[in-house]
Amino acid sequence: MKGHLRRIGRTQTFGPGIPSQSVKSWEQFLRNTKPGEDRLGDAKSWEELDAGGSIIAGSPATVRRRLWELIEMAGVGNFLIQFHFGNMKAEHARKSMRLFATEVLPHLRKDSKELFARDYPGLDENLGGGR
Amino acid sequence: MIDVMGRKIAVIRTGSGAPLIYFHGFADVHAASAGLLPFHEHLARSCDLIAPAHVGCAQTDERDDLDSVHDVVEQYLDFADALGIETFHLAGACVGGWIAAELAVRLPQRVRSLSLIGATGLFVSGNPIADIFWVAQPEDGIYYNDLRHMLFAARDPKAGMQLFPDGRGEIEQELLRYRMFRFASQIGFTPPYLYDRKLIEQLHRYKGPVLVACGEHDHMVPRAHAEAYAKGFRGARLEIIRGAGHSAHVEAPDVVAGLVAGMVGKG
Numbered sequence: 001m002k003g004h005l006r007r008i009g010r011t012q013t014f015g016p017g018i019p020s021q022s023v024k025s026w027e028q029f030l031r032n033t034k035p036g037e038d039r040l041g042d043a044k045s046w047e048e049l050d051a052g053g054s055i056i057a058g059s060p061a062t063v064r065r066r067l068w069e070l071i072e073m074a075g076v077g078n079f080l081i082q083f084h085f086g087n088m089k090a091e092h093a094r095k096s097m098r099l100f101a102t103e104v105l106p107h108l109r110k111d112s113k114e115l116f117a118r119d120y121p122g123l124d125e126n127l128g129g130g131r
Numbered sequence: 132m133i134d135v136m137g138r139k140i141a142v143i144r145t146g147s148g149a150p151l152i153y154f155h156g157f158a159d160v161h162a163a164s165a166g167l168l169p170f171h172e173h174l175a176r177s178c179d180l181i182a183p184a185h186v187g188c189a190q191t192d193e194r195d196d197l198d199s200v201h202d203v204v205e206q207y208l209d210f211a212d213a214l215g216i217e218t219f220h221l222a223g224a225c226v227g228g229w230i231a232a233e234l235a236v237r238l239p240q241r242v243r244s245l246s247l248i249g250a251t252g253l254f255v256s257g258n259p260i261a262d263i264f265w266v267a268q269p270e271d272g273i274y275y276n277d278l279r280h281m282l283f284a285a286r287d288p289k290a291g292m293q294l295f296p297d298g299r300g301e302i303e304q305e306l307l308r309y310r311m312f313r314f315a316s317q318i319g320f321t322p323p324y325l326y327d328r329k330l331i332e333q334l335h336r337y338k339g340p341v342l343v344a345c346g347e348h349d350h351m352v353p354r355a356h357a358e359a360y361a362k363g364f365r366g367a368r369l370e371i372i373r374g375a376g377h378s379a380h381v382e383a384p385d386v387v388a389g390l391v392a393g394m395v396g397k398g
Contacts, residue, residue: 015268016267017264017265017313017316018264019313019316019320023187023306026309027306030306035273035298035299036273
């Protein structure tokens with residue numbers, strides 16, 4: 001939906017003819033953007049989304065590597081992962097989840113445990129000695 | 132600028148003769164053009180043309196309590212008093228026609244004639260007014276083909292390309308148009324857009340001369356609306372402007388200005 005609206009250049013929440021949009025906020029938008037340029041979330045292909053880090057897709061090894069880069073870079077300990085998009089068939093989403101649970105998750109859990117033990121000594125005690 | 136109850140209303144006033152208050156639409160002065168268009172210049176040759184800018188349009192003050200068209204009409208009731216003229220002619224295009232009709236049924240004794248051009252304002256079952264707010268946003272952030280198609284008979288008419296060119300113009304010009312879309316959305320965002328369901332039953336209250344004009348190829352307001360206005364006002368004159376679209380006053384300025392001037396001569 002968002003992609004379709006962006007492609008034809010229109011939204012229902014922002015722009016001329018939206019009653020809640022103040023003149024001042026529109027003026028700022030005009031001053032800070034060029035017409036027709038890409039906005040947040042715009043992409044022409046999966047490769048572009050992938051390169052921008054908006055999605056992570058590929059074999060279990062690729063997904064593991066990409067997620068590990070994020071974990072190392074940001075020191076994140078929790079992920080909220082969306083496995084299903086748009087009109088994707090349920091069986092495909094289930095296959096992704098199963099692969100993630102069996103071939104990615106155990107590795108990340110082990111690796112991140114080592115990382116957090118090194119970077120945040122005492123974390124286990126603070127959290128009440130979790131796994 | 133005229134001060135009405137502490138709020139500024141921007142007004143262009145020119146010409147001499149009987150006073151005519153003109154309420155603008157989208158392809159119009161105060162909305163897509165800072166100055167008067169040939170249609171208004173033509174009118175000003177035969178009357179004292181008074182063209183105010185609606186709430187938040189051009190240099191008219193915004194108001195944060197604008198809920199419906201009735202707030203606009205209330206402000207124009209005070210505006211009419213502030214002008215210090217007892218009687219006057221009224222004309223309007225698009226939403227301006229709607230506002231003119233609302234004002235005429237409230238001040239039937241003071242309005243000497245009423246001219247509507249492609250007026251919105253009615254709810255006509257089975258004939259919805261098109262969604263101008265959707266096409267107000269350019270395709271690919273650049274192209275206004277759909278907006279021009281809605282406002283004019285042809286997609287790339289000369290006047291349409293001047294008032295709504297593709298790409299991004301000067302910021303003042305962009306904001307002028309933006310203010311008009313914002314104003315219109317504040318009074319008419321509810322589908323099927325820009326209407327007051329009760330208005331049709333109040334039209335009979337105005338008994339002066341009425342002209343209802345609409346373009347032959349109006350892509351925004353179906354012909355049934357002009358017919359409903361003509362019927363509601365009893366004995367109104369219905370004129371279909373050949374070859375013109377929704378903005379007949381821009382597409383056929385001499386013809387439409389001639390018709391409106393004729394009403395001023397009559398009233």
